[in-house]
Amino acid sequence: QVQLVESGGGLVKPGGSLRLSCAASGFTFSDYYMSWIRQAPGKGLEWVSYISTSGSTIYYADSVKGRFTISRDNAKNSLYLQMNSLRAEDTAVYYCARVQHSGPDYWGRGTLVTVSS
Amino acid sequence: QSVLTQPPSASGTPGQRVTISCSGSSSNTGSKTVNWYQQLPGTAPKLLIYSNNQRPSGVPDRFSGSKSGTSASLAISGLQFEDEADYYCAAWDDSLNGLYVFGAGTKVTVL
Numbered sequence: 001q002v003q004l005v006e007s008g009g010g011l012v013k014p015g016g017s018l019r020l021s022c023a024a025s026g027f028t029f030s031d032y033y034m035s036w037i038r039q040a041p042g043k044g045l046e047w048v049s050y051i052s053t054s055g056s057t058i059y060y061a062d063s064v065k066g067r068f069t070i071s072r073d074n075a076k077n078s079l080y081l082q083m084n085s086l087r088a089e090d091t092a093v094y095y096c097a098r099v100q101h102s103g104p105d106y107w108g109r110g111t112l113v114t115v116s117s
Numbered sequence: 118q119s120v121l122t123q124p125p126s127a128s129g130t131p132g133q134r135v136t137i138s139c140s141g142s143s144s145n146t147g148s149k150t151v152n153w154y155q156q157l158p159g160t161a162p163k164l165l166i167y168s169n170n171q172r173p174s175g176v177p178d179r180f181s182g183s184k185s186g187t188s189a190s191l192a193i194s195g196l197q198f199e200d201e202a203d204y205y206c207a208a209w210d211d212s213l214n215g216l217y218v219f220g221a222g223t224k225v226t227v228l
Contacts, residue, residue: 035217044119045154045162045205045219061216095161102167103152103207103217109161 002026002106004096009111016086016115022079022096022108030074033099036081038092039110046092049081050099064090086115120145121206123220129196130228137223139189139206145218147187149209153180156203156222165204166191193225201227 008020020036035050049060049070058070069082079096093112097104122140129135141147153166164173166182169189179200181192193200206220 044222045207047217047219050217059216100167102150103209105164105167105173107161107163 004108006096006108006111009113011114013117017084020081024077029077034079035097035099037095040092088115091115119221120218121220123223126224128226128228133196134194137191137204139220141187144212145208145210151184151189152207153191154205198227
């Protein structure tokens, strides 16, 4: 069955960096676009970024553009999110999700990122 | 402020039918299909309805979706206590350079 497992979250100071990873299994990873979606504590869902199958097409939300970088390694069935210049408002649970034509279908359990001094 | 508009809350008693609306614009719900996600307390969102009205395998047929123009709706018939959750509508948006937009979510309470 499809499994997505995020890791790499934690506590970081404002201005710091963090790299999230998502390990995928149960499907042919290289056949699917992948995305990162976040949810601030007690808030709704926010699309962060997505990447095409080969990595040639990438989109970012305006709120993270220039600070976050999405990437993937199809040989390792893994998705990444490099987060730099972190701000308090980036505090959230970050979900990795597989993307279908209609939108995300399978989601991981998420990893919590807390930006605080 | 979310691009898609949902009511913040809805409620019903067991067995009742509850409907949640989702309003967007011509660049998202008006021209793209709508997905609905269910988020039970403390868990990750789960795809409930895709492409306006399609249920993934395993989703009970008590859940149904529809779309007309720029508005979509999710109906839960035969409401059960286990349906108490947050529900989000979502769609691709043509005007936002490839972004996927969500509603703010509707908290469904089973009384």
